[in-house]
Amino acid sequence: MSDLRYWLALNFLPNIGPVLSRRLLSAFGSPENIFQASVNELKKIEDIGGNRAKDIAAFKEWDKVEKEISDIVKKDAVLITIKDTAYPEGLRRFPDAPLVLYVKGGIKDTDKYAIAMVGSRTPTAYGLQVADKISHRLASCGLTIVSGMARGIDAVSHKGALRAGGRTIAVLGSGIDVPYPSENKGLMRAVSASGAVISEFPMGTIPNKENFPRRNRLISGLSLGVVVIEAAIDSGSLITVGYALEQGKEIFAVPGNITSETSRGTNDLIKKGARLVENADEIIDELMPQIKGILKEQRQAEKTLPSMTEDEKRLYNILGAEPKHIDVITRAVNIPSSEALSILLSLELKGAVKQASGKHFFIN
Numbered sequence: 001m002s003d004l005r006y007w008l009a010l011n012f013l014p015n016i017g018p019v020l021s022r023r024l025l026s027a028f029g030s031p032e033n034i035f036q037a038s039v040n041e042l043k044k045i046e047d048i049g050g051n052r053a054k055d056i057a058a059f060k061e062w063d064k065v066e067k068e069i070s071d072i073v074k075k076d077a078v079l080i081t082i083k084d085t086a087y088p089e090g091l092r093r094f095p096d097a098p099l100v101l102y103v104k105g106g107i108k109d110t111d112k113y114a115i116a117m118v119g120s121r122t123p124t125a126y127g128l129q130v131a132d133k134i135s136h137r138l139a140s141c142g143l144t145i146v147s148g149m150a151r152g153i154d155a156v157s158h159k160g161a162l163r164a165g166g167r168t169i170a171v172l173g174s175g176i177d178v179p180y181p182s183e184n185k186g187l188m189r190a191v192s193a194s195g196a197v198i199s200e201f202p203m204g205t206i207p208n209k210e211n212f213p214r215r216n217r218l219i220s221g222l223s224l225g226v227v228v229i230e231a232a233i234d235s236g237s238l239i240t241v242g243y244a245l246e247q248g249k250e251i252f253a254v255p256g257n258i259t260s261e262t263s264r265g266t267n268d269l270i271k272k273g274a275r276l277v278e279n280a281d282e283i284i285d286e287l288m289p290q291i292k293g294i295l296k297e298q299r300q301a302e303k304t305l306p307s308m309t310e311d312e313k314r315l316y317n318i319l320g321a322e323p324k325h326i327d328v329i330t331r332a333v334n335i336p337s338s339e340a341l342s343i344l345l346s347l348e349l350k351g352a353v354k355q356a357s358g359k360h361f362f363i364n
Contacts, residue, residue, distance in 0.1 A: 006031035007081045008065045011099050015052055018096045071203040075177045077104045091221045098200035102176040105196035111169060113294050114144035116223035118237040119153030120230040120262045125356050127230035130254055131156040137280035139166025142296040146222045148215060149184055153229050158191055163351045167195040173215040175205035186345045216240040224287055225250030231265035238265055250286060252277045306350040311343050316352055323360030
């Protein structure tokens with residue numbers, strides 16, 4: 001923990017981002033040496049200057065650092081530094097890679113074979129169906145699904161990977177102890193149990209708007225390519241695409257309805273040269289030289305119903321092919337909506353039901 005104190009202190013310094021931090025590390029060898037250096041020594045580092053050197057030498061927020069370590073332990077998370085072997089190689093090579101990552105779950109070496117899936121927070125039923133199908137297939141073949149835990153395409157992509165028994169990584173735009181949106185709290189637990197939830201933001205960080213572009217560079221950085229499903233012309237998903245292009249990643253776009261606002265950005269990507277894909281196998285074919293060694297055969301979906309608890313059976317039995325709103329479901333079974341949503345999430349992960357937009361549920 002002693003070493004982590006200095007890593008966190010370096011991360012907390014004002015006006016010292018990842019690029020300058022790495023410059024300091026290159027010069028002094030370790031975070032501890034940085035804090036033991038004199039102002040004159042610090043000033044010699046390119047772009048540090050007198051004010052930044054004084055801020056480093058005068059750092060006194062050690063109580064904040066100790067509280068951060070305590071909170072990390074309490075939330076059953078870990079801190080991975082850029083020098084650790086567990087730090088994702090896909091991120092480490094970028095100059096603006098975070099110094100530290102907060103992680104719940106675990107990052108595996110095979111997670112370097114990952115595909116990012118992004119798209120609308122308010123997708124159509126078509127978008128949800130496509131995201132579920134592609135993520136399930138990719139995860140079944142051994143690829144890790146990376147997304148941002150947002151409503152819509154992100155959430156469905158995580159669920160598709162989980163339903164396949166595969167790995168998925170969620171990158172947050174908030175502290176790792178601040179699930180966002182709050183309705184995805186259960187999904188966050190499921191992802192951390194079968195993959196990893198990660199954040200570069202300190203504990204307790206709320207999901208401010210400016211956090212998400214930073215989050216998006218990690219989503220693309222962790223992946224071999226980015227799949228875009230239903231994105232408006234001003235969608236945040238296109239920020240992820242911009243980072244992916246800078247990082248030399250493959251861009252895949254699923255074509256959408258030309259009359260739908262949620263497909264204008266996606267279709268525009270195709271016009272600009274993104275690879276048009278209609279299924280997961282086209283993505284796999286494009287990336288085959290990089291992923292050939294880890295591909296698994298797709299597991300065939302079971303035709304029989306999964307085992308269910310009595311509560312799950314009760315909710316399942318009132319659902320049909322037509323989507324029902326959560327309010328209709330809770331009135332029918334007379335339980336709180338929070339409890340019903342938790343049960344429905346379990347049924348989703350088992351592949352028994354699916355969720356359409358606006359908290360509508362139907363039998364898969």
